[in-house]
Every structure is written in C-alpha cells, then in structure tokens.
Amino acid sequence: MLAIERLQRTILRQSCDRPPVIPQIFAHAAKVAGKSMDDYLASAATAAECQLAAWRHYGLDAIFAVLDLTIEAESLGGTVIRHPGIYPAISDPPFTPDRDFTRLAPPDPATAGRMPAVVEMVARMRAGVGDAAAVIGLVQGPMTGAVQFVGMQRALFLAIDEPDRFVHLLDYATEVARSFGSAQLAAGADIVLVFDPAASPEIVPAGLFRELVGPRVAHLAASFKQAGAKANWLHIAGQTAAILPLYSSFGFDIGNVDYCVDLDTVLETLGEDSLCLDGNIKPLSFVTDSADSIRQTADALLARFDGRGGFILSSGCEIPPEAEEANVAALVTAAQDWKKGRR
Amino acid sequence: MVDVMDRAFDDLVASLIEGEREHCLALVGELIAKGRQPAEIVTDGIEVAMGALDRKCTAEQFNLLEIMLAGRAVMAVIHRLFPGDADLPNPRATVIAAVLEGDIHDIGKSILKILLTGAHIKVIDCGKDTSVAAVVKAAAESGAVAVCLSGLISSVIPLVRQVKPALGAAGLSHVKVLAGGAALKQCTADTLAVDFVGQTAFDAVHYVGALLDGVYAGH
Numbered sequence: 001m002l003a004i005e006r007l008q009r010t011i012l013r014q015s016c017d018r019p020p021v022i023p024q025i026f027a028h029a030a031k032v033a034g035k036s037m038d039d040y041l042a043s044a045a046t047a048a049e050c051q052l053a054a055w056r057h058y059g060l061d062a063i064f065a066v067l068d069l070t071i072e073a074e075s076l077g078g079t080v081i082r083h084p085g086i087y088p089a090i091s092d093p094p095f096t097p098d099r100d101f102t103r104l105a106p107p108d109p110a111t112a113g114r115m116p117a118v119v120e121m122v123a124r125m126r127a128g129v130g131d132a133a134a135v136i137g138l139v140q141g142p143m144t145g146a147v148q149f150v151g152m153q154r155a156l157f158l159a160i161d162e163p164d165r166f167v168h169l170l171d172y173a174t175e176v177a178r179s180f181g182s183a184q185l186a187a188g189a190d191i192v193l194v195f196d197p198a199a200s201p202e203i204v205p206a207g208l209f210r211e212l213v214g215p216r217v218a219h220l221a222a223s224f225k226q227a228g229a230k231a232n233w234l235h236i237a238g239q240t241a242a243i244l245p246l247y248s249s250f251g252f253d254i255g256n257v258d259y260c261v262d263l264d265t266v267l268e269t270l271g272e273d274s275l276c277l278d279g280n281i282k283p284l285s286f287v288t289d290s291a292d293s294i295r296q297t298a299d300a301l302l303a304r305f306d307g308r309g310g311f312i313l314s315s316g317c318e319i320p321p322e323a324e325e326a327n328v329a330a331l332v333t334a335a336q337d338w339k340k341g342r343r
Numbered sequence: 344m345v346d347v348m349d350r351a352f353d354d355l356v357a358s359l360i361e362g363e364r365e366h367c368l369a370l371v372g373e374l375i376a377k378g379r380q381p382a383e384i385v386t387d388g389i390e391v392a393m394g395a396l397d398r399k400c401t402a403e404q405f406n407l408l409e410i411m412l413a414g415r416a417v418m419a420v421i422h423r424l425f426p427g428d429a430d431l432p433n434p435r436a437t438v439i440a441a442v443l444e445g446d447i448h449d450i451g452k453s454i455l456k457i458l459l460t461g462a463h464i465k466v467i468d469c470g471k472d473t474s475v476a477a478v479v480k481a482a483a484e485s486g487a488v489a490v491c492l493s494g495l496i497s498s499v500i501p502l503v504r505q506v507k508p509a510l511g512a513a514g515l516s517h518v519k520v521l522a523g524g525a526a527l528k529q530c531t532a533d534t535l536a537v538d539f540v541g542q543t544a545f546d547a548v549h550y551v552g553a554l555l556d557g558v559y560a561g562h
Binding site: 081083085086087089091152153156157159160201202203204205208237239242259282283284285287288320321322 | 362404405406407408409411412415444445446447448450453472496497498525526529530534
C-alpha cells in the first residue's frame with residue numbers, strides 16, 4: 001500500500017495494512033545523512049537530500065519540506081540570528097504593531113527570502129520519493145505568524161488593546177500562509193501542515209482561538225484543499241484538549257496531540273468526531289530514552305487507538321535534531337510490526 | 344471607612360487579575376490620596392492578586408495572555424508606587440533569571456520575572472543568549488538564593504547541566520538552580536543536574552517561596 005493511500009485511508013477510518021508512522025523530522029534528517037545542521041539550513045538541495053536519506057533510512061510514510069520556522073518572518077524583512085548548529089530564531093520582527101496591515105501584500109514565494117528554497121525543497125523531495133511517501137510542507141499559522149511578525153508580547157497586547165488592528169494582522173498572516181502554502185502545493189507537496197503553536201490554549205484563551213484564529217485556519221484549509229492538498233493538518237502545541245473538537249469543523253483532517261495532553265480526555269472530548277490524531281510521544285525522549293522504552297510507548301499508543309483508528313504514530317512535536325537514530329527507528333518499527341488489517 | 348477601603352483593595356485585586364492597567368492606576372491613585380502607603384498596596388493588592396492569579400491558573404489553565412495582561416498591570420502599579428525603580432523595596436530575596444546561549448526566546452523568563460516581582464522577590468535579569476559564566480557572576484555579585492533558567496530549545500540542555508557545577512566551583516553551591524520552559528520542562532531535575540524543574544512559571548515561584556520559608560533548608 002502506498003504511503004499516501006495509507007494516510008488517506010487512516011483519515012477516513014478505512015482498514016489498511018498498518019498505521020502510518022510520521023515522526024516530525026526536520027533537521028534531524030541532517031544527522032541521518034551525516035551532514036551538519038548548518039549544511040541542512042544552507043541549501044535546499046542538501047536539505048532535500050537529507051530528508052530523502054531519512055525516508056530511506058527509517059522507512060517513513062511522509063517527509064517534511066521544512067528548513068526552519070523563520071522563513072516567513074525573514075522573507076518580510078525580520079532579522080534572524082544564527083548560531084552554529086542551532087536553528088535560527090527571529091531577533092527582530094519585521095513590523096511594528098502600528099503598521100497598516102490592510103495595505104501589505106504577502107511576499108512572493110518565488111522571490112522572497114528563503115521561500116524559493118523551501119519551494120525548491122518540496123520539488124526535489126517530490127521527485128525523490130515519487131508516490132512512495134507523502135511530502136508535507138509547512139506554513140506558520142495565523143496566530144504564530146502574527147506573533148512572529150510583530151513579536152510575541154506586542155501581538156498579544158495588540159489583541160486586547162487594539163482588536164481591530166490585531167484582526168488585520170491575523171488576516172495578513174493568513175494571507176502570507178495561504179500564498180506560501182499554495183506555492184508548496186504547486187511544487188508537489190501532498191499536504192501543507194499549518195503550524196500554529198501560538199494558538200495554543202496555553203498562550204491564548206480557547207475563545208480567542210475559536211472566534212479569531214479558527215475562521216482563518218478554516219480559510220487556509222479550504223484554500224489548500226482547492227489547491228490540491230490531499231488532506232489538511234493542524235499542529236498546535238501544548239494542552240489542546242479544549243480546542244481539538246473544533247479542528248474538524250474548521251476543515252482539518254489531522255490534528256497533533258502533544259505529549260502533555262491526556263489521551264483519555266481527548267478521546268472523551270472528541271467523542272464521535274472523525275479527526276485523525278497524530279502523536280504523542282515526548283520529543284525529548286527520542287534524545288534521552290532507550291529504543292526499548294520508545295518501542296513500549298509506541299506499542300501502547302497503537303493498542304490504545306486500535307479500536308478507534310484515525311491515528312498516526314508520531315512524536316507530539318518535532319523530533320529534536322540530536323535525537324538518537326535507534327529511538328526513531330524503534331518508533332517506525334513499532335508501526336511496521338503492528339497487526340495488519342486494523343483501522 | 345474600613346469597608347470602603349476593603350472594597351477599594353478588592354477592586355484593585357480584581358482589576359489586576361483582569362489586567363485592566365489604566366483602571367488599576369486610577370485605583371492606586373485613589374488609595375494613595377486616601378493615605379494608604381505603597382507597602383500596603385503591595386501587600387494587600389499586588390501580592391493578593393498574584394496569589395489569586397496563581398490559584399486561577401492552576402485550577403483552570405495556564406494562559407500566557409491573561410498572565411501577561413495581569414503582569415503588565417502589576418508592573419505599571421509598581422512603577423507608579425516606586426517611580427524610577429522597578430524593584431520593590433525590601434525584597435524577600437534575590438533571584439537570577441536567564442536564557443542560556445543559543446536560545447533567544449525569553450517570553451517565559453519575562454513572565455517569571457513578573458511573577459517573582461509580584462511575590463516580592465528581586466530579579467536580576469541576565470537576559471537571553473547568556474553565558475553560564477555571566478549567570479554565575481551575577482549570582483555571586485547579587486547574593487542570589489536561586490538561578491532560574493528558561494529554555495525553549497533542547498540545544499541549551501548541555502549548558503544547563505554546566506550551571507550547578509559552575510556555581511559550585513565559584514563557592515556558590517548553596518544557590519539553587521531551577522529550570523523551566525518548553526524544552527527543559529520535558530526533563531527531570533537529575534538529567535539537567537538542577538534542583539528543580541517547573542512545569543509553569545508559578546512552580547518556580549512556589550519553589551522559591553518554599554525555599555525562603557525554609558522548606559528546602561536541608562538540601
């Protein structure tokens with residue numbers, strides 16, 4: 001069974017040969033390929049080569065066309081600080097909150113900053129895997145975009161002090177994501193993951209997510225489906241049990257569950273909701289724990305969802321770049337060994 | 344008169360929790376005009392509000408936006424009461440807060456700083472992307488009782504492990520080391536070689552409070 005078919009059948013709760021296994025591997029792929037993170041970040045060709053090496057090495061159902069998480073903000077003129085061996089981070093956001101966001105056009109993914117590198121990475125990975133694995137792109141969701149574009153504190157205070165301006169900022173971040181995600185889909189991505197950790201109930205009240213972020217991620221989901229996405233995936237970190245039941249209504253097929261979320265609560269809250277879940281092994285355990293421990297946790301997760309289905313075995317968030325390869329391999333093997341024919 | 348004053352403090356506490364900065368400043372102005380001392384406003388207003396916020400966040404859910412709004416209101420009141428100096432007078436103790444080299448995400452540290460200040464503890468902010476040596480130097484110079492390290496990314500873990508030995512080498516083995524933040528809170532205290540790992544900023548405030556109350560005196 002092809003990986004994308006396995007993924008789509010899992011989303012639809014149809015039987016398939018085994019559960020999909022999609023650990024969120026970004027720069028960990030460099031370690032697998034024997035490259036440094038700096039090499040990975042410097043070149044779309046190298047990053048794609050690393051992702052393909054990780055796919056071959058582990059036998060993954062999907063790989064991620066992700067360099068780092070500063071692409072959008074940097075393409076808009078934000079300052080990015082770089083340390084050797086560490087992901088870059090935004091030191092100065094591109095805008096101040098008083099900017100008129102209604103007058104800004106989104107950056108052109110063909111020319112702006114490192115956006116073309118990400119699009120190239122998608123294309124190279126698509127060519128490399130053919131239809132044997134899913135290629136997943138990534139955009140910053142509306143809330144995370146807003147936070148990155150003006151800074152965390154200023155974005156949150158703007159939401160309270162000047163709600164109209166905040167809505168304009170959210171709309172702009174949504175348009176940046178739509179434009180960038182559409183380019184990734186056109187280059188061959190199967191799915192564009194909407195990465196919105198700043199929309200977590202640990203950051204903003206669930207009501208703000210429901211009323212302000214929700215309609216905008218729904219717009220992204222509809223746009224991506226129209227642009228050919230085979231599924232929609234929303235990733236929000238932290239304690240998301242209160243908002244997970246909203247994901248389906250916003251057009252998302254897959255939602256991540258972080259390690260800190262109680263699965264009993266999630267399953268009870270979701271009820272008959274068809275949302276496919278991915279998760280939820282603690283990311284750092286791929287660095288600190290043993291392969292046996294990862295295997296036991298993975299087996300327990302697979303058993304937990306055996307009756308419900310709609311589950312992708314994964315980490316709750318990104319696998320740390322320095323993760324032990326044996327630990328990631330143990331996760332993948334758990335899914336590959338799982339009883340066949342289950343949903 | 345007492346009832347009226349009690350209600351004024353109740354209003355201040357409620358407004359601080361809600362993060363209504365301008366209303367808080369107006370209420371503080373009224374309290375001062377009625378002869379209340381800054382120290383009273385800190386004790387019966389700010390500290391009560393921070394305690395209530397702590398209980399609210401524990402019972403419901405830790406929510407950064409609400410805490411930041413409350414924190415902004417608290418800091419505005421402190422600046423109003425003690426112009427030109429963000430520190431409260433006669434703090435219970437001094438604590439170092441830092442984000443180590445390679446990590447420039449400092450929102451968690453900022454929140455911790457506000458909560459500790461609200462708990463009447465002086466915070467020396469060593470900033471972000473900071474060296475272990477700078478943290479040790481600040482601890483030595485300030486007589487800090489604890490060092491609080493916030494880390495969003497796992498690459499800082501090896502540096503976190505260096506802090507306790509570095510403090511020991513500087514003759515500061517009595518200084519407690521606390522860790523928190525998205526990456527560090529996934530670890531145990533043993534794996535980080537620290538004294539305590541907090542899941543939220545409030546956990547760190549509780550630990551420092553207990554430390555000052557003597558709960559960890561034998562450690």
